[in-house]
Amino acid sequence: MSKPLNVALIGNPNTGKTSIFNLLTGLNQKVGNYPGITVEKKEGTCRLPNGTKAHVVDLPGTYSLNASSADEQLVVETLLSKNKKDYPDVAVVVADVENLKRNLILFTQIKDLQIPAILVVNMADQMERRGISLDVAMLEKKIQSKVVLVSSRKRTGIEQLKNLLEDYRSLAVSKTIHMADIDHDYFDRLQQAFPEQDLYSLWLVVSQDVPLTKIDDELQSVNNYSERATPEIKRLQQKETIARYLFINRFLKDVYQVDSSKATDWRSLLDRVLTHRVGGYVAFFLVMLLIFQAIYNWSSVPMDFIDESFVRLSEWAGNHLPAGPFTSLLAEGIIPGIGGIVIFIPQIAFLFLFISLLEESGYMSRIVFLMDRVMRRFGLSGKSVVPLISGTACAIPAVMAARNIENWKERLITILVTPFTTCSARLPVYLIIIALVIPDRTILGFNLQGLTLMGLYALGFAMAVFSAFILDKILKNKARTFFVIEMPAYKLPLAKNVLYTVIEKTKSFIFGAGKIILAISIVLWFLASNGYSDDFYKADEIVRAQVENAQLSDEEMETAIASYQLRHSYIGILGHTIEPVIRPLGYDWKIGIALVTSFAAREVFVATLATIYSVGSDEEETIKVRMSTDTNARTGEKLFTFPTGISLLLFYAFAMQCMSTLAVVKKETNSWKWPLIQLVLMTGFAYLASMIAFQLLK
Amino acid sequence: MWSIQNILVYLALAGALFFLVKKYFFKKNKKMNGSDCGDSGCSGCH
Numbered sequence: 001m002s003k004p005l006n007v008a009l010i011g012n013p014n015t016g017k018t019s020i021f022n023l024l025t026g027l028n029q030k031v032g033n034y035p036g037i038t039v040e041k042k043e044g045t046c047r048l049p050n051g052t053k054a055h056v057v058d059l060p061g062t063y064s065l066n067a068s069s070a071d072e073q074l075v076v077e078t079l080l081s082k083n084k085k086d087y088p089d090v091a092v093v094v095a096d097v098e099n100l101k102r103n104l105i106l107f108t109q110i111k112d113l114q115i116p117a118i119l120v121v122n123m124a125d126q127m128e129r130r131g132i133s134l135d136v137a138m139l140e141k142k143i144q145s146k147v148v149l150v151s152s153r154k155r156t157g158i159e160q161l162k163n164l165l166e167d168y169r170s171l172a173v174s175k176t177i178h179m180a181d182i183d184h185d186y187f188d189r190l191q192q193a194f195p196e197q198d199l200y201s202l203w204l205v206v207s208q209d210v211p212l213t214k215i216d217d218e219l220q221s222v223n224n225y226s227e228r229a230t231p232e233i234k235r236l237q238q239k240e241t242i243a244r245y246l247f248i249n250r251f252l253k254d255v256y257q258v259d260s261s262k263a264t265d266w267r268s269l270l271d272r273v274l275t276h277r278v279g280g281y282v283a284f285f286l287v288m289l290l291i292f293q294a295i296y297n298w299s300s301v302p303m304d305f306i307d308e309s310f311v312r313l314s315e316w317a318g319n320h321l322p323a324g325p326f327t328s329l330l331a332e333g334i335i336p337g338i339g340g341i342v343i344f345i346p347q348i349a350f351l352f353l354f355i356s357l358l359e360e361s362g363y364m365s366r367i368v369f370l371m372d373r374v375m376r377r378f379g380l381s382g383k384s385v386v387p388l389i390s391g392t393a394c395a396i397p398a399v400m401a402a403r404n405i406e407n408w409k410e411r412l413i414t415i416l417v418t419p420f421t422t423c424s425a426r427l428p429v430y431l432i433i434i435a436l437v438i439p440d441r442t443i444l445g446f447n448l449q450g451l452t453l454m455g456l457y458a459l460g461f462a463m464a465v466f467s468a469f470i471l472d473k474i475l476k477n478k479a480r481t482f483f484v485i486e487m488p489a490y491k492l493p494l495a496k497n498v499l500y501t502v503i504e505k506t507k508s509f510i511f512g513a514g515k516i517i518l519a520i521s522i523v524l525w526f527l528a529s530n531g532y533s534d535d536f537y538k539a540d541e542i543v544r545a546q547v548e549n550a551q552l553s554d555e556e557m558e559t560a561i562a563s564y565q566l567r568h569s570y571i572g573i574l575g576h577t578i579e580p581v582i583r584p585l586g587y588d589w590k591i592g593i594a595l596v597t598s599f600a601a602r603e604v605f606v607a608t609l610a611t612i613y614s615v616g617s618d619e620e621e622t623i624k625v626r627m628s629t630d631t632n633a634r635t636g637e638k639l640f641t642f643p644t645g646i647s648l649l650l651f652y653a654f655a656m657q658c659m660s661t662l663a664v665v666k667k668e669t670n671s672w673k674w675p676l677i678q679l680v681l682m683t684g685f686a687y688l689a690s691m692i693a694f695q696l697l698k
Numbered sequence: 699m700w701s702i703q704n705i706l707v708y709l710a711l712a713g714a715l716f717f718l719v720k721k722y723f724f725k726k727n728k729k730m731n732g733s734d735c736g737d738s739g740c741s742g743c744h
Contacts, residue, residue, distance in 0.1 A: 101727060324703030329710060517723070519714035526711050 004045065004053040006087065007165060010075065010110060011094035012103050013061030016122040017151035020094055024162070048166045049159075052241050057086055063102070065109045066237060067208055077214045079113055080201055080410060084216070090168040091117045092161070097127055097134070097149075100256055104248045105241070107143065110174040112200045116171035117145055118164050124149035124157065131262035135255040142251040144172040176247055178202055182239045186232070194222060203240075207233050210627040244661040267490055274363065280370045287363075287444070291354045292454035296447050299346035306346075307624065310339030329525050335612055337521025340610035341514060341603060344428045349506045351424065355392070358552070360493030364389070369487065378465045379472025380417075381410040387416070387463060391421035392457070393505065395661045399668055413471045415668055416678055419661050420464035420654070422457045425602040429652045430456055432606050437645025459653055517607040520597055524611045527571035535568035571612070585651065586644040586694040588632050595651075602657045643697035645660070647690040655686035 007024075011017040014020070025044030043057040059078060060071035067073040081087050091110050097105030100121065110117050121134065127149075140147045146164050179199050180187045190206065191199050197219065203220040205212055213222065260268055273279050318331035358364045368385045375384055391398035395418055402414040422430075430453055438452045497586030535542065543561045552560060566572050574596075575589025582592045590612050598605035613626040630639045656662065656679045665675040 322703070326703035326706040326710075327708055515717070519717045522710050522714035523718070526707070 005048070005165065005168070006085075006089045007054050007056045007087070008078065008088035008091045009056060009058045009094060010091055010106065011061060011120075012063050012096065012099070012106060015061070015096040015103065016152045017061060017093045017094040018058055020092075020122065020150060020158070020161075021056060022119060023152060023155060024054075024056050025159045046162070048162050050166050052166060053136055054165060056558045057088070062106065064106055064241075065204055067210070073208070073210060073212065074214075076204060076208065077212050078441040079110065079115065080204060080212065080215045080219060082216055084214075088115060090165060090171065091115045092120055092165075093117055094122050097121050097123045097132060098130065100134075101245075101248055101252055104143075104252075105244050107145075108244050108247060109171075111143070111145065112177065112179075113204075114175065114198065114200075116168050116173055118149050118168075118171065119143065119145055119147045120157075120161060120163065121147060122150050125151035125154050126265070129265040130268060131259040133257050133259070134582045139255045140465055142255065143176070144174050146171060155664070175200070177240075177243045179240070183236055184244055186236060190225070193225060197222070207237055209450040270490060271366065271487070275370055277373070277441045280366070284367060284370060287358075288454060288457070291351075292457070293447055293450040294354070295347050295350045296450040296453065299350055299581065304348040306343045307339070309336060310342070313671065314339070325529070329522065332529075333521050333525025334518065336610040336613075337517055337524075337607040338514065340607040341428065341510065341517050344431060344606075345506060345510065347431060348424060348427060348509055349502050351427070352393075352502045352505040353498065356498045357493050359501075360491070362488045362490045362498055365487050372484070374465070378469040379410070379413060380465075380468050381407065381414070384414040385467075387418045388421050388461065391418045391423060391464075394423050394425070395419045395421070395658065396664050399661065399664050402668070409472075409475050412475065412669065412674070413468050415665055416471060416674065417464040417467045418655060419658065419678070419682065420460050420467060422460040422653070423602075423658075425658070426456075426460075426652055428603050428606045429598075430649060432609075432624070433640075433645045433648050435624060436640040437642050456649060456653055463654065500508070516601055518603055520604050520605055521611050524571060524593075524597065525610055527574070528566060528569050528612060531565070531569045531573070533568060536565055539565040539568065566612075584695070585690045586641075586647045586698065588634070588639055590630075591644075591648070593640075595657075599657050599659065601660070602652060641698075645696045646697060647694035651686045651690040651691050653686070654682055654689055656682035 007019050009021050009024075021042060021044065024046045026046070044056050044058075046054050046056060054438040056080075059075045062072040062075045065072075065076050065079070067076050078084070079088070079091075093103070093107045093110055095107065104119075107117065107119055119139075121136075126132070127134065134149070136147050136149065148157050148160050148164060150161060150294055180191075187199060187203070190202055193200050195386055201219065202222055205219055206213065206225050207647075212219075260272065274283050276283075277476060314331045314335040317327065317335060319329065321327040355364075358367070368389065371385045371389075375381065387402045392458055398418045398421070399415050402411050404416070434452050436451050438449050441448055443451065531537065539561050543564050544557070567576070572589065575593045578592045578596065579589045584596065587595070590609065593612060594605045594608040597608045609627060613630070627640055630637075631638045662675040662679060665678060666672055669675070
């Protein structure tokens with residue numbers, strides 16, 4: 001009996017490879033594990049038209065032959081083991097018709113191993129609906145191989161594939177690119193070290209991150225090659241990928257076209273609306289409006305519950321634990337400080353819920369594509385959109401995400417302007433100030449507080465773009481980069497993924513910020529509960545002795561004593577020292593303290609005020625109530641008025657209040673020059689904008 | 699009881715100061731990657 005024909009099914013994940021395997025083998029298949037590893041092995045048999053038996057192996061999905069997982073390593077090892085029983089006589093490379101370019105990368109790698117290969121273009125039934133045209137004959141000529149259009153859904157093209165398998169000996173085994181052209185020195189040395197071996201096989205062995213163990217003995221020795229796993233390898237891998245894309249680009253536009261105006265599927269129709277030059281922005285605006293309205297309307301009940309719970313906990317601690325300074329620290333420092341951040345869990349969770357839904361559904365990629373048109377006019381790369389959008393979570397990873405921008409000027413501008421986008425650390429500050437100074441009423445059916453929050457997000461983004469425009473005029477460099485994005489298919493978000501993201505992000509916010517807030521709350525309580533002068537320690541006697549206080553009720557007297565003591569505590573003295581500088585902005589010494597502490601991290605602002613307002617105050621009131629009724633000691637007027645609130649919102653929108661971001665900017669630019677410029681310009685501009693706003697509105 | 703509470707306060711204060719100084723002034727120059735700061739967003743500068 002003749003040896004069956006070995007057929008390997010190879011392809012990117014989600015190309016419908018397994019459906020084709022099922023169509024080829026029917027029920028003649030078995031599933032097991034590869035020896036020694038937990039990678040599933042699917043193999044089966046099929047009978048070709050001339051009666052030849054074919055042994056078909058469905059190899060794990062992989063994007064390329066540069067393995068990064070056990071599954072992918074197994075694919076490479078199978079293709080490099082000519083003496084093993086699974087080594088294919090012919091490889092069937094399954095490609096998805098919508099992502100042909102990316103799929104062809106893997107195809108060219110397999111061709112370069114000189115394995116006879118057939119390209120199966122799957123999901124061919126979608127071509128007409130998606131406006132795709134493919135010149136199969138010309139593609140066959142260009143890649144010097146056979147191409148077959150298959151629809152695993154409609155079961156078409158399988159018989160043609162079987163005919164081609166039968167005739168596999170006629171397939172050309174020419175190479176697509178020559179490795180020596182990439183770097184003569186390196187590849188000449190490699191070939192001279194192993195003159196008997198095929199150069200591309202040698203390259204695949206030396207370029208893997210993990211040594212390949214299940215390959216032919218003669219290739220095993222290559223694992224010990226001295227120039228294996230060096231930094232140079234990564235550079236050469238990149239050059240190889242570029243060379244492959246250049247090879248594909250040379251012919252692809254002649255053989256493969258997508259005319260989205262002819263597409264009739266719902267994805268294309270939706271894309272036409274969501275990426276339209278006018279409709280796209282309208283849709284984006286409406287989605288944002290919905291998100292910010294929902295953040296406000298849905299989270300008010302849980303927020304009130306959390307706020308009241310912390311007040312009750314603080315009250316319980318003060319009344320039931322043994323009296324003393326540590327009890328005061330708990331009741332007036334730690335519990336209100338932590339409560340000041342925990343209260344924002346509902347709104348932060350809702351924000352991340354919506355961001356996650358946008359990402360999961362595939363709409364986020366359309367937003368990035370849409371905004372690219374705007375970005376280019378302001379000297380930014382299309383790639384800058386990703387840091388700017390991820391900056392809504394946190395500027396630190398966003399600044400780091402600018403690394404993939406090749407042009408130094410575009411990269412530097414992106415790094416410098418990204419901290420303007422509204423990060424989640426600003427959210428608690430915005431939420432408390434908006435709640436204090438913006439009326440909770442509706443305008444044209446929309447919640448005014450929600451509209452204000454949305455306006456602040458838009459302001460941050462507009463400021464980032466405006467700053468980029470200015471920097472583009474100042475910094476000189478003419479080189480430009482290109483923006484390429486693959487639009488994923490629309491899909492219903494998986495509840496598990498969305499939930500995981502919401503929990504992870506919220507947890508990260510609470511525990512990451514919580515540690516700093518706890519530490520700062522302890523220090524602040526200590527500074528607010530201690531002083532060095534008689535004014536602090538004899539506050540009771542001094543206040544009672546003052547003639548104007550003689551008529552005060554017991555409760556009013558207690559408040560007057562606490563206020564006098566706080567003013568003469570360490571923190572009061574510090575606050576009063578800096579008050580002249582911040583007075584033009586409409587702030588008093590308490591806000592001044594919060595500004596200083598929140599330089600470490602913006603979210604500390606709310607916890608600082610929560611601690612300051614808790615020391616010596618009535619425990620039954622919520623922090624919001626205490627802040628809303630507080631008066632400016634100098635003017636006697638309410639402290640948190642509309643002008644002060646707007647001034648504060650502008651200050652936090654523009655100021656560089658984040659030490660960690662400055663550290664990352666220093667690291668990414670390799671210089672203190674840029675973070676210092678960023679700090680001075682951003683904070684200086686914030687000071688001016690806040691002062692002008694307060695002086696005009698008061 | 700009062701003295702024990704005082705000791706606890708000073709211990710908490712020392713711990714808090716140690717944490718803040720270590721975090722902002724003696725931060726290890728470790729290699730940053732996505733996981734150092736959440737995956738796509740660390741949600742706050744901490």
